[in-house]
Amino acid sequence: MKYNSQQWFDCARWLRCLSLLVAATVLSATAVAADEADREVPVNRRVLPIAAPWQPPIKVFDARDVKAPPVFSVEAPENAPNVVIIMIDDLGFGGTSAFGGVTPTPTFDRLAKNGLRYNHFHSCALCSPTRQALLTGRNHHSVNMGSITEFATSFPGHTGKLPDSCAKLPEILRLNGYSTGHFGKCHEVAVWEISPSGPLTRWPTMSGFDKFYGFLGGETNQWSPAIYDGITPVDNPAKGDPNYHFMEDMTTQAINWIRAQQSLTPDKPFFTYFVPGATHAPHHVPESYIEKHKGKFDAGWDVIRKQIFENQKRLGVIPADSVLADKPQDIQDWADLTADEQKLFARQAEVFAAYLDMADSEIGRLVDAIDELGELDDTMIIYVAGDNGTSAEGGMRGLYNEMTYFNGVEETVDDMLKHYDEWGSPSTYPHMAAGWAVCFDSPFTWTKQVASNYGGTRQGMVIHWPAGIKAKNGLRTQWHHVIDLAPTILEAAGLPQPRIVNGVGQRPMEGVSMLYSFDGPKAADRHLVQYFEIMGNRGVYYDGWFAGTVHMFPWSPPQNTLQNDVWELYHVAEDFSMSNNLADQHPEKLKQLQEVFLSEAIKYKVLPIDDRRQLRANAVLAGRPTLMGDRNSLTVYEGLGFLPENDFIDTKNRSFEIVAEVETQGQDANGVLVSQGGRFGGWSLYVKDGKPVYTYNFLGLQSFSVTADKPLPAGKSTIKLDFAYDGQSSDGKPKLGAGGTATLTVNGQPAGSGKVGKTQFAVWSADETANVGIDRETPVSPDYTEESSKFTGKIDKITLTVK
Known part of the structure; x- marks a missing residue:
């Protein structure tokens, strides 16, 4: 279509009129906005991050002639309290002295006397599920944490990966004006994401915490921990201090962070998540604490269990x-x-009690520091005594080295008694006999892992908040669960649950706030239904009744098929300890609760039930991703390290070779080329006085070494370790844990050979890592320490190939 000149003129005039009209409208809106700029605009805390208010355009040319607008900042609601969550690891209902325990816990008791004890508070029976549920306010399958991260599968509810639709409490608080810090254990990161390659989005500092100082995984050596400051590994945190202990270190870090936060931003509330490795194995504790408890358990677990039970009745x-x-x-x-x-x-x-004693003492140091800042009254402290029941994973006899359990090696009493005097020291990695777990879970039958009994899920818990709770030394009997803590904290802070976080719509929290109970000792329960499930152990609470089945003991395989499990029924409103099974008397009630469980299981992604405890440790069988995938070769370079075994090539139960290209000064060369594991199981290829050495440390029980017959020449060398595995069976399937022959060559020439009598078939370590150019945490070989293990030459590259 063509336009003549008159038509063009009319169109231009019309557009000019329209632009003047728009400009007038904008000026009018600007005037209104300017008039309202000084007015308080309601903050929309349902959508996070909170958006800055709209600022009208400034049309004044000279800055001297106009008032500067305020800089937008997010502030917490007025009178929002500081919040501290403290959670002990692997401690049952009868562990603290405020709940009848025989080990004094003065800090826990102090907070109880000035606050509230809850005696119907529950966990998920296993650490990763409890922690992710606590931090999100949602059931553990809703946040894909059906079990520990090391047992993740590809089924919904079990992937180990937190969905973006379930933002964590610290992220919500941080985006609402809180400072947030996490100290201690983090067992919520998928195992294949714990490497420099990431993704790091589910690590603490990228999922809500401003500060993280702790370890990733289920446990760590308290004397030689593998820890991170944010996303940066801490190289040798002990730095040669013979008295170093992580429990003291993390407490000091938490205190320093809170002090700094209060010095710099005293009007800004803080959220501190303080979760030590205590009292999870390894039970590592200084001798000074152990001395205090000598002889106190000589009466045995039956007598002491009854003593705890009587204490619990006396305390009410x-x-x-x-x-x-x-x-x-x-x-x-x-x-x-x-x-x-x-x-x-x-x-x-004695060592376990000493460990609890030390943990409570260090928590006391944290509480005292908050008190010295004048912030104790305005701080809501939630102290949960256990993320599940006490652990029975030490089996019937306990363990000198916990890794023997995972590798099917039975430790005898005679062997363990050889370590009697050093139990709990750096030369041990110990756990205790299951009888003690049952004892400290009094008055219940079962322990950690058993989600179908309160011995695995009921925790002593205290809330201390003088500014917000009128009662002192109160007892609350309302039924609650860890998913209730996040809604409680949000309500106490005057914050709504957000509908959108970082652009993602949010699944509503599934817990209920406990705030109604603070000043309502007789208030009716609000948490009326709750399912439980861990590896086939499953049950459901429903308005005063509990039905469940113990499908698998912590120390043995499943007792039945899932289809043939025998269910129990308890009227827990009248039977606190679950001592009277009413399944035969009330079959219709049992059927009703079984139907409730199934309904909840479908609703919260619990199904399918997966009881493959040992098989799920194998990533291929479990169906979860691995960092190595199908690769059979890995080339690494100097400086790479802090790699847990899930993120390193797997040399177990197979032949393999290691080829290291190095440059040295010959016989003066020393240090590690590449290593995996440590004192309690692992291997290392290193150089000592110029000679290459390969050492295989079998669970700290036996060591095999091959040393080259002569030193390296000065200059460049290629060192090769060939391991020929003896475990190939006639049917083509490898035998597990067999020995092999280790052969060293230097520049293509034979340099030494020797037998490795046996190997670890399942796990190197729960916390030790693989490293290039150094052996971090504890040493595989006594030939060096961490400090002396750094390689003195140059590593060009190292290639590991499995066959």
Whole structure:
């Protein structure tokens, strides 16, 4: 279409009129906006991050002639409290002295006397699920944490990866004006994401915490921990200090962070998540604490269990008519044990009690620091005594080295007694006998892992907040769960649950706020239904009743198929300890609760039930991703390290070779080329006085070494370690844990050969890492320390190939 000149003129005039009209409208809106600029605009905290208010355009040319607008900042609601969550690891209902325990916990008791104890508070029976549920306010399958991260699968509810639709409490608080810090254990990161390649989005500092100082995984050596400051590994945190202990270190870090935060931003509330590795294995504690508990457990677990039970009744944390539930049939009576067994097991309990003592003392140091800042009254402290029941994973005898359990090696009492005097020291990696777990879970039958019994899920818990709770030394009996803590904290801070976080719509929190109970000791329960499930152990609470099945014991395989499990029924409103199974008397009630469980299981992504405990440790069988994938070769370079075994090439149960291209000064060369694991199981290829050495450390119980017959020449060398595995069977399937022959060559010439009698078939370590050019944490070989293990030459590259 063509336009003549008149038409063009009319069109231009019309556009000019339209632009003047738009300009007038904008000026009018600007005037209105300017008039309202000084007015308080309601903050929309349902959408996070909180958007800055709209600023009208400034049309004044000279800055001297106009008032500067305020700089937008996000502030927490007025009177929002500081919040500190403290959670002990692997401690049952009868662990603290405020809940009847025989080990004094003065800090826990101090907070209880000035706050509230909750005696119907529950966990998920396993650490990763409890922690992710606590931090999100949602059921553990809703946040894909059906089990620990090391047992993740590809099924929804079990992937180990937090969905973006379930933002964590620290992220919500941070985006609402809080400072946030995490100290201690983080067992919520998918195992294949713990490497420099990431993604790092689910690490603490990228999922809500401004500060993280702690370890990733289920446990760490408290004397030689593998820890991170943010996303940066901390190289040798002990720095040669013989008295170093991570529990003290993390407490000091937390105190320093809170002090700095209060110095610089005193009007800004802080959220501190303080979660030590204590009292999870390894039970590492200074001798000064152990001395305090010597002889206190000589009476044995049966006597002390009854003592805890009587204490609980005297303190009123269990009803006076409660019955002490039977212990599992597999747990021997103390009187039937040999003198050597009693001696060893009593020592194990002394060290465990000492570890709890130390943890509570360090928590006391944290609480005192907050008090010294004048912030204790305005700080809501939630102290949860356990992320699940006490652990029975030490088996019937306990363990000198916890890794023997995962590799199917049985430790004898005689072998463990050789380490009696050093139990709990850096030369041990210990756990205790299961009888003690049952004891400290009094008055219940079961322990950690058993989600179908309160022994695995009921935790002593205290809330201390003088500015917000009128009652002192109060007891609250309302039924609650860890998913209730996040909604409680948000309500206390005056914050709504957000609908959108970082552009993603949010799944509503599934917990209920506990705030109604603070000043309402007789208030009716608000958490009326809750399912439980961990690897086939499953149950459901429904308005005063509990039904469940113990499908698998912590120390043995499943007792039945999932289809043939026998369910139990308890009227827990009247039977606190679950001592009277009513399944035969009330079959219709049992059927009703089984239907409730199934409904909840479908709703929250619990199905399918997966009881493959050992098989799920194998990533291929479990169906989860691995960093190595199908690769059979990995080339690494100097400086790479801090790699957990899930993120390193797997040399177990197969032949392999390591080829290292190095440059040295010959016989003066020393240090590690590449290593994996440490004192309690691992291997290392290193150079000592110029000679290459390969050492295989079998669970700290036996060591095999091959040393080259002569030093390296000065200059460049190629060192090769060839391991020929002996475990190939006639059917083509490898035998697990067999030995092999290790052969060294230097520049193509034979340099030495020797037998490795046995190998670890399943796990190197829960915390030790693989490193190039150094052996971090604990040393594989006594030939060096971490400090002396740094390679003195130059590493061009190292290639590991499995066959």
